[in-house]
Amino acid sequence: xxxxxxxxxxxxxxxxxxxxxxxxxxxxxxxxxxxxxxxxxxxxxxxxxxxxxxxxxxxxxxxxxxxxxxxxxxxxxxxxxxxxxxxxxxxxxxxxxxxxxxxxxxxxxxxxxxxxxxxxxxxxxxxxxxxxxxxxxxxxxxxxxxxxxxxxxxxxxxxxxxxxxxxxxxxxxxxxxxxxxxxxxxxxxxx
Numbered sequence: 416x417x418x419x420x421x422x423x424x425x426x427x428x429x430x431x432x433x434x435x436x437x438x439x440x441x442x443x444x445x446x447x448x449x450x451x452x453x454x455x456x457x458x459x460x461x462x463x464x465x466x467x468x469x470x471x472x473x474x475x476x477x478x479x480x481x482x483x484x485x486x487x488x489x490x491x492x493x494x495x496x497x498x499x500x501x502x503x504x505x506x507x508x509x510x511x512x513x514x515x516x517x518x519x520x521x522x523x524x525x526x527x528x529x530x531x532x533x534x535x536x537x538x539x540x541x542x543x544x545x546x547x548x549x550x551x552x553x554x555x556x557x558x559x560x561x562x563x564x565x566x567x568x569x570x571x572x573x574x575x576x577x578x579x580x581x582x583x584x585x586x587x588x589x590x591x592x593x594x595x596x597x598x599x600x601x602x603x604x605x606x
Contacts, residue, residue, distance in 0.1 A: 419550055419559050421575040428501065428540065428568035438542040438565070440490055441594040447513060448483075462585075463519040469508035473601045491596075498538050498598055502570060506538065506598035514546065517589030523551065523580045526571075526599065535576060538598040539569040544591030550581045563595075 429437065450461040468485050487495070491509060499505055512521070526537055539548075541563040548569070549560040563569060571581075583595075 419575070419579065421572045421578065422550070422561070423570040423572065424561060424563075425501070425568040425570070426564060427566050428497075429542075429566040431566065434542050434566035437490065437494070438592070438594055441511070441513065441542065442592060445488075445511070445513075463521065464513040464515070466511045467508065468511065469601065473507050494540065494596065495598060498540065498568065501568070502536075502538055504536055504538065504600075506600050508599055508601050510597045510599070512595045512597070514544070514583070514593040514595065516592065517544075517546075517586040520585040521583045523582045525553070525576045525580050526597075535599055535602070536573050537571040537576070539563070539571065540596045540598070541565060541567050541569075541593060542595075543593040544589055546583050546586075546589065546593055546595075548581055548583055550575075550579045552579055554578075 445466070447464045448466065450464050452459055452461065466485055467483065468487050468491055470487075473484065491511070495506060495509065514520070526535060542565055545562050545564045547560050547562050549558065551558045561569075575581075
């Protein structure tokens with residue numbers, strides 16, 4: 416698979432002990448909502464569990480699904496501070512995803528919603544089972560991928576969302592649980 420210069424993988428951002436502790440926190444102490452939602456009178460099931468945390472006044476939606484904003488928790492605030500210090504970026508929100516096993520996934524997409532700046536930098540932090548991130552160029556169709564191991568931090572540089580689609584595919588061979596935090600800066604907050 417090809418390499419993408421608009422991605423930077425930092426392995427062992429958190430060591431094995433810290434990664435395991437944070438995974439256990441999110442599995443045991445994080446309040447996960449139901450993964451069913453309604454849109455345009457139809458019911459949908461999200462193929463993973465997720466929560467959205469943001470600074471006051473920040474709202475975000477994707478695929479016309481407005482996310483319910485929760486306040487930051489102490490662990491999320493500390494993780495955000497660690498990520499911001501390492502990357503020298505500022506984030507005002509995080510999407511916390513829980514992949515219960517390899518049957519949970521996220522399909523092909525770009526994080527290019529109107530609420531985000533034109534070229535957002537997104538930091539993706541993984542705990543638990545390693546999962547592949549696949550990417551596909553929007554014009555040329557070139558494909559690539561990389562594995563996101565536990566404790567790794569992936570920086571999606573600003574141009575990545577403009578040029579590439581990405582996904583975490585379904586893989587029934589994966590039995591382990593994974594928590595993924597995607598930090599972003601919503602550029603057009605609304606009340």
